[in-house]
Amino acid sequence: MAEQIYSLIGQAMKKVGAIGKDSVNAQQKYNFRGIDAVYNALNPVMSELGLFICPEILDHRREERETENVYNGQAKKGILKYSILTIKYTMYAPDGSNVSCVVVGEGMDSGDKASNKAMSVAMKYAMFQMFMIPTEEMVDPDGESHEVTSKAKTPAKPKETKQERIPVKPAQQDKPAQVTTAPTLPNTENPVQAYLSRERSNLQKARGISVEENAELWTKQLAVLRANKMIPAKALSSYTQTEAEGLIAKMYSCFTPTGTELKEVVSA
Secondary structure: OOOHHHHHHHHHHHHOOOOOOOEEEOOOOEEEOOHHHHHHHHHHHHHHHOOEEEEEEEEEEEEEEEEEEEEOOEEEEEEEEEEEEEEEEEEEOOOOOEEEEEEEEEEEEOOOOHHHHHHHHHHHHHHHHHHOOOOOOOOOHHHOOOOOOOHHHOOHHHHHHHHHHOOOOHHHHOOHHHHHHHHHOOOOOOHHHHHHHHHHHHHHHHHOOOHHHHHHHHHHHHHHHHHOOOOOOOOHHHOOHHHHHHHHHHHHHOOOOOOOOOOOOOOO
């Protein structure tokens, strides 16, 4: 005699219709298929055919996770209990024949209902899959995709390390000649400009003043020499080597070490 369980499951599949998303999640405003809808659809069919189910919990994992929700503009932390159950469901026919399936259910709750929710979810999907219940618009897993960034590709920490090191360059900060001469002598790669840069540094050492004071004095003395038409009235970047050497010579001969008045003043 053939075992009844196989033919009765086939008959149940013919009798159970589609189960739509008739329940509504009040908090997040979406429709879903509740376990009650599954029970309501299966109970009369299974009662008629003499089928019943026995669950057996094979594994139970439980975690506690911190949560943070905002109420009236204030963040409040709490603990959310998270249960993962592996459950074996065995369906029996009147002659004692049976078939089993194993599913995993997950549930979360801030109270004592995490495991209950996990069992409800596991039962619901066990029945959907065992009886191939039509769900009208259930989304196929292949119809969804998710963007996942692996930890190995996360560039946050390397970037933070580089940003912390970039401003700290003591070797460059200890080179005053480079910092001061850049605005006045933009083309330091030109041999003439390189000569002026070196001589300007030599002037600063000979005068015994700071780089900043020397830069200010250099600008003022240039203005005096140009005003008295003692040097070409053009940008230093266009000076020839001869003109540059003449400029430096006048810096030494026409001024006192830290002065801006010409040594030879023509009296009225």
